[in-house]
Amino acid sequence: MGRLYYPTGLDTIENVEGYRPGGYHPVHLGDVLDGRYRVLHKLGAGGFSTTWLARDAVSKTYRALKILKAEETALSTELHILQKLAAIQSDQVGNTHIRYLIDHFSIQGPNGRHKCLVTEVVGPSIKSLYNDPEHEYNAGARRLRANIAHKISMQIVQAVDFLHSHQMCHGDLTLPNVLLKIKSIDAWTEAEVYDRFGEPSTQKLVTASGTTPDHSAPRYVVEPARRLDAKYLTEGALLVDFGQAFSFDEPPQAKEIGIPVMYCAPETIFESKYTPASEIWSLACALFEVRAGNPPFSSLMGGNDEIVMQMVQMMGRLPDRWWRVWDKRSVWFQENGKPLANDSFMAVEVPMQEAIEEIGCYDQDAAMFGTEVSLLEPKDMKVPSDEAENMRDLLEGMLRWEPDDRMFVTQVLQHHWFSGYDCTHGSTQPETLGTGSR
Template sequence: MSQRTYAPSTSTFAEDPDRYRKDGLHPLVIGDIINNGRYRIMHKLGSGSFATIWLCRDTSEHRYVSVKVLSGESSLDCKEIQILEAITTTTVAHKGREFVVQLLDHFVIDGPNGKHWCLVTKVAGSRLERKPGLPYNSLEWPRVASLQVAEALAFLHTLGIAHGDCYTSNVLFQLQYFDEWSEEEVYACMGQPNKHPVRRLDGQPRGGNAPEYTVDPGDVVALEQRLPTDKIILIDLGAAFYHGEDLDHIWTPAPHSAPEIVFGGDLTYQVDKWAFGCLLYELCADHTLVKLLFGWNNDAMKDQVAMLGKPPSALWKNWEARDKYFHPDGTPKEAQGRRLKVKPLPLKQRVMNLDKPLSERDYGTGDEAPLPPHLQDLYDLLEGIITYDAKARLSFDEILSHPFFSGARTPKI
């Protein structure tokens, strides 16, 4: 592990100051003006390993925008830019277009840590999650929300683009128009920027590679409560790829990763369908379809086998740890030492559990009783998506026309 340059942040919400280094993040603070005076930094919206995201005032168009500043590690022939431009400029008419992020502007900053792409988009709200207060067995809102995600993915796939990282953190709520708000109104809603000074551990002057301070994200939830909609937007095309690309990895989080990702198989655009099925179940159940104890691919493989049984040999042979948990036929072994026994929990039982409070959901076999009518359509849809055979997964046209979505209407702003 390399030696630290800067003291760790006192905040768990701000980025690590050590990310400000050569080819790392670009130093910005509140009030900075970028792109020849056009965008003024007002607040932090978020940060990640490879970018910071800022609420800015577009002084040319008199509107609020989100500006994502990529790290210097992102090449200037960045595929994300190419894909966003293709999405924004296409003449293809598709309903799902309104649910996919559109590029308003893009430019490059040449800073002390390298050259950084800046992506300008509309401001969005918080991540997609099941609304608090919904009855545990209510499917109507999850139906409407997931329909929009399916429309968004269908639009991308019409363009020959796979998202590659579709899960709830990359689906945000859209906001109503608020460009007429004064900056004082924005701060009154989101809170004043909470700043954390950056200092070097060796006591030397900070220098220009890091900002004077880091900033906690503003209260986007409060902004969303003032500007509520049920309309979503699919964001972050950083892991997107074109159909037919030869891939050696996909960075989808393990709970949403298709079997071909976690076991090691042919990586294709079909991974988006599995990820959509996981997202759909998560909105209905208020927890992930695939359960992980420690967040590792190993846990994902165990639970996929617990749900679907033994995978095809092309996947099964790639899992070196399989013999610790399963017999050759895919049935679980008894636990040994500190290892936990895998309990079978078929997909049907996971759907059946949605009719019970969280505290009463159990294992079973999934065959004890028929599903109630309101869960049967959901199970039929998931069964067509959550399958080891990537080529057998339903197309997005088949997903959108499935009876589960019958009568559902996407909302308008």
């Protein structure tokens, strides 16, 4: 299918080629949806939806409206999952770290029927705090202060514990899906909204032939709102985006697994399986990234082989069933899993202890900017030795090759890295390690 629209040159908006039948719903500032939600600004966009800041004329509150593509509306199970979770009566603290549905409705538009999910307005993702595309610095150059990182990590684990205790997996446990809560903005005037989120920046949309778009597309595209000043953020986190979530007894088919490869467990990569134990692996990757500012495994080109190579660098030789079928093993490793001699530039041993000791080694002055510096670890701050040992023990228990050998989420929750850390003062206190079930 040929190009429909002239490129906008904007990196932070949705792919405008998605404005066609089955794609995005065209939205303009000032639109009133479902007779009550007036669109004020854009909060973000992805491959499957756009999200807007709106004022609810009924409740007099600000809401986030996630509008799914028409083709995704037919396939998405997110509404069902969120309704299922909302029906659970639970006093588990993890229940408070999941962003729940407030309302939902459907829109019939020129590109089809779209599901719209209404939720509370929240702040930036942890990932976006660490990686700002408008500034040039490397991953790992900034990260949350240690005490805040521990709080956020605990809340992520509590959210996963809540899900797993009710036989549910999130399915896409990544830092882009962990968002900071904000203080209430409902008392703000619209002028204050625009002062603090920034005035909407728009760009006219033009078809590839140079004509004005038809009703399938908006007249203009809107850039996302700017990040709120840190004084409006809290130290609370919410797990969001349940589009990949599933019940334990209904695991996803291979083609339905959507988690990025850098968070994938080895059985997901080699066997196209994603289970509660696979989510423990993803959780470990997320916890490391919260504390370090960069993930334990990453790939410039997004390829599986580069990720597997880094796993072997950290953990040694893969189990035989995966080692035998991994065609690229001989590029980097001997048959015993050790890096090839005289090939240290390509592959080296990087045990977990060393990876933790490197936290703080890549800080950059260029990354220390903006009001959120108040939330960030001072430059060149390393992980204290006692915490590093606890962190190593925790992550090695979660990142085990065999799924059945990995820790359960209840064990993670009770691990000394959490229970022994005073999140207020940043010191460790003696506690005992507990056990539990996944």
